[in-house]
Amino acid sequence: MGRMSAPVASSPPLTIRRAEQADLPEVVRLFAIPDEGNLKREDAGPPLPACYGEALARIADDPNNxxxxxxDGGQVVGAFQLTIIQxxxxxxxxxxxxxxxxVEPEVxxxxxxxxxMRWAIDEARRRGCFRVQLTTNKVRERAHRFYERLGFVKSHEGMKLVL
Known part of the structure; x- marks a missing residue:
């Protein structure tokens, strides 16, 4: 006779939402993770420096940012910023x-x-954008393959001036 199994409780689906002040410790921790091409120098605390909360408040006040x-399962596992440029x-x-x-390395x-990225693309369409663009560090080959798989094309050479 075959084994009967009880239904497995599924976890809530992954959700994408605006970051809140309570998310900042995890978001800054993610940004601080040493990674291929990551040039950020974040201070994840504790305590978390006030500059992060101030920046999030300014972002939240801008309808185009x-x-x-x-x-996932109540845990922040990824983050990104989306800005609409007129x-x-x-x-x-x-x-x-x-x-x-x-994205959290373990996931x-x-x-x-x-x-x-699909959420960002859908939001761009909803807001009437004709293009979605991003920059990625030249050394991040894995990220380049990921973005190309989603349809992004290496069409321009980016330049930056550090101030």
Whole structure:
């Protein structure tokens, strides 16, 4: 006779939402993780420096700027920033800029990054953007393959001036 198994309780699905002040310790911890091409120098505390809360408050006050988190089972497992840029060029078009994409190392390869990027692309469409763009460090070959798999194309050479 075959074994009977009880139904397995499923965990809540991954959700993407705006970051809240309570998320900041985890978000800053993610940003501080040494990673291929990660040049950020974050201070995850404790205590968490006030500059992070102040920055999130400014972002939250701007309807075209948002810090988002991916939450799985109540835990922040990823984050990214999405900014909508209004142009005069391109016939007054709008562009969505994705920055600071990070996924908890232990859950990479499980669809978190893809879910975040698909959310960003859908939001860009909803807001009438004609393009989604991002930058990624030249040494992050794994990230390049990931973005290319999602349809992003290496079309421009980025330049930065550190102040």
């Amino acid at each position: 948002m810090l988002l988190v991916a939450v 142009y005069v060029a391109y016939m007054g078009g709008r562009v969505a800029m994705i920055e600071n994409v990070i 990479r390869g499980r669809g978190v990054g893809e879910a975040m």
